[in-house]
Amino acid sequence: MNVILGVSGDIGSFSEEAALKYIEQSNLCFELKYLIDIEGVLSSLSENSIQYGIFPVVNLRGGLVKTAFEAMGKYHFKYKENISIKIEHNLITKNEVSLNEITTIVSHPQAFAQCQKYLKSNFPNIEYIEWKNTALAARNLSDGLFPLNTAIIGHKKTASLYNLKIREEKIQDELQNLTTFIIVENI
Template sequence: MLKIGVSGIEGSYSEEAAGIYARKNKIKDYEVVYLMDTENVLKNLADKKIEVGVFPIVNSIVGIVEMSVGPIKKYSFKIKDIFDMQINHNLMVKPGKKMEDIKKVSSHLQSLRQCGKFLKSRLSDAEIIELEDNGKAAKDLAEGRLSENTAVIASKAAAMLYGLEILEEGIQNIKDNRSAFLAVANI
């Protein structure tokens, strides 16, 4: 079974990207290993704990994914594939909460930047809380680690996985929001 490490947890866009990579390469027998960030993906690859690593490198709205730059310089690897995918951000809350209840918004920095126009126009008074992964933000909200008046920005898959209610779909600054992902392996 092929072990694919991703920079995120269940419900992250990197998990979705790993599925795209597997389908594109006709890989049926694989396991996703959730490693939270690019540094951990490349470290686990170097330590041979995974065979393939998948992480984002660039986004059509905000450019370079900064969390990937340092680790890319630090580790040696070969690129197996580079591919892009549509990123649709959604504003989600605990069931029953309304837009007017939101006092805080939490997500990954990249997601917050990609949705800056929406946040400025619709939630300008909300406190912004940056977390290391948008899937983690959704999980933390669902499990009560974020306050009840918090909304998170994440994927539809995260909303379904963690039982959250989507208040607004497609809140990214431009509708055709794409991120490029690398699939890497040891040299």
């Protein structure tokens, strides 16, 4: 049976990127399971349907990942190790939308926190919607869940994965935008 590493994101999320880097560095063989958010990871771990989990806990610009601390207070688990990755954010829309037509941006709260300066100077008066995960936002935009004039902030690979278009690259406030993820296991 394969050992499963639960990811707090969808395909194309930053948590997936951290998981892939962890697998490469540790030389361990894991199957990834996409559990969308931190609650999904920790609940699956407590039910023993996964053996390990990975999720973000802190970023220098965005601060503590609030949802991580809320979920960590609800479950018992063991800390295994941590890994930090450099995160680059991108503004992504459907193919037919131009920048001046954007009325809404959907993303994970950490993405908004890490792109504050960019958003304040470029989109001061639009609607912001917090979503469970950046890659899920991309998938849902592609599926037509949001109005056409919606952008998401996420990993550049979500554009090709979900048939979307990158409008602006590297929009994070810090060039070296490191986020730390932790790998956890059952007690």
